[in-house]
Amino acid sequence: LNDLEFSIGKQIHTWGSVDQNSPLDNASPYDYYYIFSTGSEQKMGSLSASLNYYRNDNIFGLIFSPIHHTNRLPIGDDDFPIELPVIAPAYSILDIENEIEISAYFKHSFKKGDISLSYFTGNDRVYNLSGSNFWENNGYGIVDTVFSYRSTEVLGLGTTFIDKNIS
Numbered sequence: 001l002n003d004l005e006f007s008i009g010k011q012i013h014t015w016g017s018v019d020q021n022s023p024l025d026n027a028s029p030y031d032y033y034y035i036f037s038t039g040s041e042q043k044m045g046s047l048s049a050s051l052n053y054y055r056n057d058n059i060f061g062l063i064f065s066p067i068h069h070t071n072r073l074p075i076g077d078d079d080f081p082i083e084l085p086v087i088a089p090a091y092s093i094l095d096i097e098n099e100i101e102i103s104a105y106f107k108h109s110f111k112k113g114d115i116s117l118s119y120f121t122g123n124d125r126v127y128n129l130s131g132s133n134f135w136e137n138n139g140y141g142i143v144d145t146v147f148s149y150r151s152t153e154v155l156g157l158g159t160t161f162i163d164k165n166i167s
Contacts, residue, residue, distance in 0.1 A: 006052075008049040011048055027046075027105075028044060029044045029070060030042055033080065044071075047066070049065075057109045057110065059107045063102070064101070065101040068096050075087050088147040092147055101122030102122070103122075104119045106118075116158045116159070117157055117158075118154075120152070123150065123152055124150045125149075127148065130148040132144060
């Protein structure tokens with residue numbers, strides 16, 4: 001439509017004004033196999049619906065995803081130079097109660113830069129240590145570590161300023 005854009009499907013969402021590691025850029029998961037690459041190779045598409053509204057020097061974006069998306073980690077790959085300190089087996093990760101992810105984004109551009117505000121609610125993209133269980137059986141102790149994807153809310157604020165040779 002004239003000032004409105006709607007899309008649905010597997011998408012990569014990039015928010016903010018920097019190429020990499022933007023504090024506003026929470027809507028799409030990362031592919032850590034490409035962490036040393038630049039640009040969109042680092043991002044993974046996620047099944048989502050997005051709505052963008054453009055008005056004068058403002059952009060308002062809204063994203064809805066019914067599925068929790070995790071970062072892709074290079075687990076058990078001998079060719080990748082970095083290993084995780086703890087690799088959680090699937091049975092030790094707790095189920096997610098609410099997989100829905102919602103993101104909103106506002107950006108106002110002015111002559112020498114812009115200011116942006118974003119909001120994300122969902123779950124962490126990487127599992128976290130949640131606790132441990134200890135059982136004693138016939139004098140032997142058994143420790144079971146438990147991981148989860150924590151419920152997460154992120155509020156981001158960013159700005160870009162450009163003047164002659166300074167940015």
